[in-house]
Amino acid sequence: FALAGGNSMLLSRDLGVGAVDVWKLSASVCPDRQMAKGDGALCKLCPLGRAGKGGLCPVCRPGTYAAEEGLDACTPCPLGTEMPGLGGVACSACPAGSYAGELGTVSCMPCRPGYFNQHSGSQSSTSRVAC
Numbered sequence: 001f002a003l004a005g006g007n008s009m010l011l012s013r014d015l016g017v018g019a020v021d022v023w024k025l026s027a028s029v030c031p032d033r034q035m036a037k038g039d040g041a042l043c044k045l046c047p048l049g050r051a052g053k054g055g056l057c058p059v060c061r062p063g064t065y066a067a068e069e070g071l072d073a074c075t076p077c078p079l080g081t082e083m084p085g086l087g088g089v090a091c092s093a094c095p096a097g098s099y100a101g102e103l104g105t106v107s108c109m110p111c112r113p114g115y116f117n118q119h120s121g122s123q124s125s126t127s128r129v130a131c
Contacts, residue, residue: 028055033070045070049087059087063104076104079123093121 030036030043035057037044046057051071060066060074065088067075077083077091082105094100094108099122101109111117 030055033072046072048089050074062086062088062106065089065091079103080121082106082108096120099123 028036029040032053033046033051034043035046035050035052035055036042043055046052046066047069049066050057050059051066051074052058053072060083062085063083064074064076065083067089074088077088077100079102080100081091081093082100083091084107094105096118097116098108098110099117101123
């Protein structure tokens with residue numbers, strides 16, 4: 001953790017996932033779905049890939065995305081898709097030979113040995129066919 005800007009901001013980082021978050025320590029005047037702009041006197045909508053409440057818009061975590069500005073929460077990736085990175089604006093369909101059977105998948109799972117799915121976007125292991 002590190003304090004910056006006269007103790008008005010807190011920076012935190014998680015080296016395990018490469019995340020860096022910036023948190024305002026003072027109360028924000030911005031409403032939900034918005035964050036401070038510039039010197040903090042004005043507000044702007046949470047940008048793509050970010051969402052939040054209370055004047056904060058942290059980046060979306062892996063497995064989630066924000067495809068619109070001004071959201072209060074990131075959306076989990078739908079079945080059959082993945083989002084391995086931070087700040088996602090869209091999830092990607094699982095490539096052929098893999099699947100994602102849960103909402104908010106970070107990384108698609110490979111098919112079991114002896115099975116292969118020739119289509120992208122597979123949602124479950126039952127859609128895999130024998131080789």
